[in-house]
Amino acid sequence: MASFEVESNDNNEIKNNKKRKNQNVEKGKKKKKLQEVVEIDEGLETEEVIKTIKKKKKHVETTEAEKVEVTINNSIESSKTTEINDKVKSSKVRQLPTVSIAVPGSILDNAQSPEFRTYLAGQIARAACIYKIDEIIVFDDVGEQTNVMVANKKTEGGSKTCKQLAVILQYLECPQYLRRILFPIHNFLKYTGVLNPLDAPHHFRQEDNVPFREGVVSTLPPKKGKGCNVDVGLRKHVLVDKCLQPYVRVTVKLIPNSDDSKRQKGIVVAPSTPKNESGIYWGYTVRNAESINEVFTKCPYPGGYDLKIGTSDKGIDIDQTDHTQLGCFKHALICFGGVHGLEAALEADQSIDEENPSTLFDVYLNTCPNQGSRTIRTEEAVLITLAELRSKMKLG
Template identity: 50%
Template sequence: METPVTKKKTKKMKREEMEQQRTDESVDVDEAAATSVEKKTKKKKRRRGEEENGEEAEGGGVQTVSIAVAGSIIDNAQSSELATRLAGQIARAATIFRIDEVIVFDDQAKATTSNISIWDADEKNKSGALFMARILNYLDIPQYLRRTLVPRHNDLRHVGLLPPLDAPHHARKHEWVPYREGVTLDRTSVAGGGTFVDVGLHKAVCIQQTFEPGLRVTVAMGSKRSLEDDCIRQAVDRSEPNKKMGLYWGYNVRYSSNISCVFKECPYQGGYDYSIGTSEHGDKISSGDLEIPKFRHLLIAFGGLAGLEENIEQDGDLMGKNVTQLFSRYLNTCPKQGSRTIRTEEAIFISLQYFQDPIQRATI
């Protein structure tokens, strides 16, 4: 026979068991919901990963736009100062329209390869293409790195007259930005690992990786604004600011000894999968009607003083070919021009604006 005390304990235990049961059921429901969400998330991640892997297999998954410009337009300039200003206009156009690569091809050279450094070339070589490549390269480098990374050269004597590109990777000294360009120093951290990098601030920062001095690197600065030595940062691929945050991070400069080398020495795996030549002799299509297929690497070419047709005729590797065989499309981007001639630096601005909408429609 149960005592009153035992009955009270029994009722209390039953209430506790019922409450525990409700709690367990609630937990089960929550866990089931969490598991469902987790499965969906994993499925999405797996699907996204498959898409990314597919993109990588096909060539990186990042679209690039390159422009090729004939170096002979520099030879037509009446002075070194005007030639410098002309190259500066092309650099500004490349930056404004987020161009990834600028190829300067030498339509006056006889060489068949481009195995030449634009800075190591003999200064007596008065090639307009090399001159332009040097100015373009100098302007893309952040101002605080130029003294370290750019050698003294006679072709640079008028660069102080040029307006800055003011691109995101040209960070100012007082700015704290997610990424900064830097140059590695001949210093390692006290702990014996990592490398110090000059990123244009009042103090060098330390990165985890170990590099030899004098290399240009992109540094992820993170959210912590401390410049203390124990705040270790990371060197990342130069494409990361664009991939993760959509920041335009400058252009690469490439010298080509002729127009055929523009294609043969393409740095992208698989080459340019779509190319466009521009000329007043090209097809007249409005930008609204122009359809560019989805692409990985797009090339837009601008000819020299006599146009792309003559550049192709002068190239021994392209004998027997015409301009329509070399490019996917051959277009006139300014069909109702008032002047008999459009200068190349003008054509670049006109054409890159003309291609803006078609390129956006062709986004992967």
């Protein structure tokens, strides 16, 4: 009897130990499940946090994009040759000074043939590009516009030579890969093929890896999302953030591609952004003025030109002027006369009562004193004047 009782007690202890082990195993499983649940909850919380951060980032990007206002300005000859002026409100981007030149359209009348007229316009374009001019104003110094409007024979536009000079200047400034789209066949452009190219910094090749490019809005709609396709001279169109009309010329800032994205994307910016951000000369704009008065009154810059320079053989010797005055400006204007000088342009403009053209300018200069020839042609005066003012005004 004693031995049986000992064996039964041993069996009971073994059973109790098994129960305890099973209970411990179940408790361990419950703890693991609780830990997994906690980890899942924490993972959900982190995912929600990430989602909220992404939403905030998207909201910030959209609000910043809404700050950029795009306004489309029509060009001189065709509605296709238009440009975008973005008003970028950013204190970080510096605004570099600009230099404009004004030349009369009548200088083409002094050329003997259409070929010479085209070549003369090419000389003006080359000089402007070499000295990094930002704006070229072509003004009517003959008074033809005023007389014709009074006779009710014509109601818009300037003289024919003004238009021809402006169109050729625009054509040469435009990158080669955009010319067929923006410029239809015209008699004004018949002999432009013989002109020397500007080879400006913004005339890129297809293989050039650059942050900015000039482009034209394509007629092809984007496959997904908003925006529009822009032809910037690459193999494929670039998708930009703005919905714009087709055949509009724009300046695009390219966004570096990530590994996942197959499409090149970009942002529409102001034409002055490449110069202000990177210091790259980005060509010139062309403006038509129906008189010498409109050269000043229709200035595209806020506040107008703060330094106005007139050139004439009756002006002050450039070597006798105060050069410190020429170096301090935000928007400078250099005005050239035609065959009969600025005096003839002032006389033809009925909206100005002044007789002395020097009163219109801050400085009235003779940039080539003691000249050997009786007359200096306007295209020659442009090169001489810009060369003389290069160091004094810090052009470029």
